[in-house]
């Protein structure tokens with residue numbers, strides 16, 4: 001891909017995505033396979049006025065070595081310097097940029113149970129820091145094609161061709177070709193008006209059905225609203241956390257979900273693929289899961305902690321979106337979640353509660369927003385999906401017909 005095009009994309013991530021402020025620190029999380037693009041992002045962050053930019057590199061083969069050779073105790077430990085780093089983030093509120101490039105299957109063969117247990121332990125230590133940062137800093141997740149990832153999406157191509165095709169697909173789906181700033185502006189306006197419409201409907205519960213057997217009802221929290229497009233920090237800084245984003249989402253009422261959902265896309269969870277799976281809910285809790293592939297990882301996913309078997313998100317995405325229309329399966333949540341309706345197990349979003357700025361996290365949780373250390377989206381949308389809303393006035397109104405908006 002042309003350097004000038006990539007430079008514009010880096011700028012879009014920094015200015016429109018994370019909206020880095022003058023004098024703010026920036027943390028970039030990236031894979032070791034992206035030195036050139038990371039360099040561009042770092043430079044654009046400094047040009048936007050960043051005071052300090054720090055890059056945290058990751059490399060899947062090293063993660064695998066840690067899981068293999070460290071004892072569970074050492075793997076779970078959060079060192080004092082790491083706690084000091086999190087405290088520093090709490091004090092400084094840096095903008096966080098995550099560049100997703102990893103091989104969706106890159107941790108295959110690793111001891112999942114050990115990795116999950118260690119994650120569970122370390123997240124518990126990190127959670128208080130994260131909680132203090134909630135809704136207070138800007139963040140953005142965007143994608144960069146790693147070679148292995150590109151080959152997974154375009155298996156028939158050479159590595160070079162696959163990466164080039166992935167760049168085209170990523171830039172197109174992220175509305176990052178052409179006048180990207182104007183395109184994001186217009187797209188956000190559309191998402192915001194749909195969310196407003198959904199909120200105005202006063203939805204009590206959604207009934208979701210599809211040809212594949214999905215038959216599922218979920219209740220919403222009365223004092224909440226649908227979110228989509230950009231987000232605003234408590235200090236009023238507007239940012240776009242996901243590039244791309246196509247969803248209108250809400251955090252449902254904890255404990256109020258019944259029925260079964262069938263996955264319509266594979267899920268890459270902690271570097272492992274989970275395929276053709278179903279989740280059955282009773283009183284809001286995932287009580288039964290099956291998967292043709294990766295059932296062990298799926299079970300680990302919903303037992304990360306108490307909240308991991310409850311829902312944190314319901315998101316509506318029409319079949320008509322650049323990602324869905326590309327017909328590609330990305331094996332990456334950022335893209336696949338924006339191509340289909342989805343649910344997420346784990347933590348809900350406190351900012352879907354009305355006037356959340358004036359409430360404590362505990363108050364939001366008491367109102368029904370689920371609490372957990374984890375949040376994992378999984379896709380259930382398809383072309384035969386119908387969704388009906390039972391509204392608080394007792395009326396039943398269509399929301400989705402055959403995979404697309406009914407309004």
Ligand code: ZN
Pocket residue numbers: 247249313315337342377
């Ligand atoms: Zn989502």
